[in-house]
Amino acid sequence: MLYNINKIGKDERMKQDVLRIAKKAFDEKLMAGTSGNISVFDRDSGLMAITPSSYDYGIMEEKDIVVTDLDGNVEEGWLRPSSEWKMHAEIYRNVEHVNAVVHTHSPYATSFAVLQKEIPVILIEMLPFLNGSLEVSPYASQGSSQVGLNAVPILKRKNACLMANHGVVAVGKDVDQAYLSSVYAEDVAKVYHMALTVGTPVEINGED
Numbered sequence: 200m201l202y203n204i205n206k207i208g209k210d211e212r213m214k215q216d217v218l219r220i221a222k223k224a225f226d227e228k229l230m231a232g233t234s235g236n237i238s239v240f241d242r243d244s245g246l247m248a249i250t251p252s253s254y255d256y257g258i259m260e261e262k263d264i265v266v267t268d269l270d271g272n273v274e275e276g277w278l279r280p281s282s283e284w285k286m287h288a289e290i291y292r293n294v295e296h297v298n299a300v301v302h303t304h305s306p307y308a309t310s311f312a313v314l315q316k317e318i319p320v321i322l323i324e325m326l327p328f329l330n331g332s333l334e335v336s337p338y339a340s341q342g343s344s345q346v347g348l349n350a351v352p353i354l355k356r357k358n359a360c361l362m363a364n365h366g367v368v369a370v371g372k373d374v375d376q377a378y379l380s381s382v383y384a385e386d387v388a389k390v391y392h393m394a395l396t397v398g399t400p401v402e403i404n405g406e407d
């Protein structure tokens with residue numbers, strides 16, 4: 200039970216978690232402009248707290264975070280939920296151990312998503328934080344349920360994946376774990392990119 204307190208306190212905690220990580224991801228330049236979106240899910244109530252659609256992270260407050268069910272019905276909030284809420288909903292519906300989703304268009308990782316190029320295991324951190332290589336899920340139009348459904352088979356095994364010609368989706372049992380995976384996805388992509396400019400990166404395997 201991730202948010203095992205009374206309902207009002209629970210929704211507040213969820214919104215605080217989303218806001219805290221949204222600000223952090225924005226400050227760390229993982230999200231440009233109003234791109235990217237973050238949510239947490241409470242399996243008891245069936246509700247998720249998610250960042251609002253097209254809203255400035257710099258002025259975002261707790262009251263701006265939207266609470267919806269997995270069908271997009273708004274329970275709390277005055278703004279529209281992120282236009283990519285269906286992706287979050289499909290991940291929660293289909294990957295049972297996941298309670299948080301951090302989606303960014305962070306530049307290095309997204310460059311490999313655009314190339315539809317998997318990043319092999321080149322750093323040992325990829326094993327604990329990403330569960331191995333960074334795979335690419337097939338393209339689907341932004342905002343559709345299919346974007347999430349295409350990532351589900353990978354996210355059942357991995358903590359993050361690249362979404363073809365779109366960005367990164369990282370997941371975790373809580374929002375801090377999902378955020379950490381999104382940070383490592385970008386870091387690994389940056390190192391891989393730099394290594395590719397000067398030579399041929401060497402893969403490692405899990406047993407080393």
Ligand SMILES: [Zn+2]
Nearest residue numbers: 235283365366
């Ligand atoms: Zn996106």
